[in-house]
Amino acid sequence: MKKHHFEPYIAAGISAFCVIAAAIFLYFLLSWSSKIAAFLGTLAYILRPIFIGMVIAFLLLPIQNHIYEFLVETVGGSGAKPVRRDGLLRLIAIVCSLLLAIFIIYLLLAMVIPQLYFSIVGLVNAFPGYIRQVSANLQDFLKDNPEIQGMVMSAYNSAAASFQNWLNADILPNLQSITDSINWVRTTILPNLTGVVSNVSAAVVYVLLLAKDILIAIIVSIYLLARKDTFAAQSKKIVYSIFPTRVADLLVAETRSAYHILSGFINGKLVDSLIIGIITLICCNLLKFPYPALVATVIGVTNVIPFFGPFIGAVPCAVLILLVNPIQCLQFVVFIFILQQFDGNILGPKILGDSTGLASFWVLFSILLFGGLFGFAGMVLGVPVFAMFYSVVRRLVHRGLRRHGLPEDTEHYVGPIGPQAHPKSREQEP
Numbered sequence: 001m002k003k004h005h006f007e008p009y010i011a012a013g014i015s016a017f018c019v020i021a022a023a024i025f026l027y028f029l030l031s032w033s034s035k036i037a038a039f040l041g042t043l044a045y046i047l048r049p050i051f052i053g054m055v056i057a058f059l060l061l062p063i064q065n066h067i068y069e070f071l072v073e074t075v076g077g078s079g080a081k082p083v084r085r086d087g088l089l090r091l092i093a094i095v096c097s098l099l100l101a102i103f104i105i106y107l108l109l110a111m112v113i114p115q116l117y118f119s120i121v122g123l124v125n126a127f128p129g130y131i132r133q134v135s136a137n138l139q140d141f142l143k144d145n146p147e148i149q150g151m152v153m154s155a156y157n158s159a160a161a162s163f164q165n166w167l168n169a170d171i172l173p174n175l176q177s178i179t180d181s182i183n184w185v186r187t188t189i190l191p192n193l194t195g196v197v198s199n200v201s202a203a204v205v206y207v208l209l210l211a212k213d214i215l216i217a218i219i220v221s222i223y224l225l226a227r228k229d230t231f232a233a234q235s236k237k238i239v240y241s242i243f244p245t246r247v248a249d250l251l252v253a254e255t256r257s258a259y260h261i262l263s264g265f266i267n268g269k270l271v272d273s274l275i276i277g278i279i280t281l282i283c284c285n286l287l288k289f290p291y292p293a294l295v296a297t298v299i300g301v302t303n304v305i306p307f308f309g310p311f312i313g314a315v316p317c318a319v320l321i322l323l324v325n326p327i328q329c330l331q332f333v334v335f336i337f338i339l340q341q342f343d344g345n346i347l348g349p350k351i352l353g354d355s356t357g358l359a360s361f362w363v364l365f366s367i368l369l370f371g372g373l374f375g376f377a378g379m380v381l382g383v384p385v386f387a388m389f390y391s392v393v394r395r396l397v398h399r400g401l402r403r404h405g406l407p408e409d410t411e412h413y414v415g416p417i418g419p420q421a422h423p424k425s426r427e428q429e430p
Contacts, residue, residue: 053220068093130323258388
């Protein structure tokens with residue numbers, strides 16, 4: 001078929017039009033950025049129960065699958081129709097997984113909150129003694145330098161007096177009983193945190209709205225778990241209708257790989273952190289460390305953060321123990337070091353396996369990058385998210401190398417010229 005002479009000009013005109021349209025669109029996007037951000041914020045607030053339900057369903061999916069497989073093996077052959085029996089077993093598995101999760105959360109709160117409360121109260125009550133002890137240690141340390149001792153002790157006494165007055169006037173009266181603590185949180189802390197709640201009635205409305213969102217989220221999670229196969233099939237149907245089969249196969253494979261990486265890491269890390277928190281609580285009680293519940297809670301929660309988590313949690317706990325007993329602080333540091341070696345070399349690999357496939361450098365890089373962008377959530381999710389991106393890039397690189405007939409192993413590319421060990425490369429040499 002003979003090509004038309006104006007085809008290059010038509011293609012250039014279309015390209016220029018697309019570039020100008022994209023520039024105009026980008027200009028309006030930047031000009032209306034504040035309104036777009038406000039709209040997205042409002043939309044995110046409206047859809048908050050949906051997002052929470054998706055997270056709950058994501059966390060419950062492995063439990064639901066295990067319970068469903070157990071029920072299928074237990075029931076075996078049944079007189080009911082296969083489709084009806086399968087739907088009934090899935091519903092039972094979803095309800096059991098949800099009840100199990102609620103029971104575990106209730107059990108943890110019932111065990112941790114009372115001990116945590118009494119640990120905080122004991123810490124506040126014992127703080128004046130810690131202040132006097134630190135003051136005596138400073139005087140002994142600086143006794144040979146009276147001028148420096150006078151300046152340091154003057155500043156320390158002023159800061160300690162202000163801090164102690166704040167504890168006695170604002171904190172301690174509100175921690176005398178659990179009822180006083182609840183009233184204090186409701187009337188003082190909650191309004192400052194929300195910026196919206198200004199009185200008791202507004203606080204009640206806020207709590208009711210939060211309860212409503214959680215209830216809707218639970219219903220959404222049940223619906224998502226019950227219809228997950230249908231939603232997955234519909235998503236694949238849309239992908240295969242838009243892209244060529246080869247591209248759609250790649251997208252589906254990468255989505256499955258991303259799900260396995262993310263779910264394996266998050267669920268494994270939660271189980272790992274729970275075990276580490278329980279071990280810390282038991283060992284702190286056996287070794288007579290002060291504030292065992294508080295220390296175990298901090299260590300368990302911060303252990304969710306890869307790489308930096310143990311250090312983030314150990315530092316404030318070591319400072320608390322140092323105020324009570326420096327020798328026990330040294331023992332605690334040794335204990336945390338042994339515990340993290342056990343977690344990093346035995347428990348963690350046993351639970352997580354190689355769920356991310358990232359080298360240590362990329363783990364550190366992803367934590368710093370996503371932590372700086374998104375805070376605590378970025379530090380927790382940065383590793384699996386970057387692992388998904390890394391997996392996609394690695395698959396694309398390997399696909400390109402196979403298309404060019406080149407080896408995929410990195411060792412073939414060590415050297416100044418490239419894949420020297422590849423036979424085709426040697427055949428092309430003169």
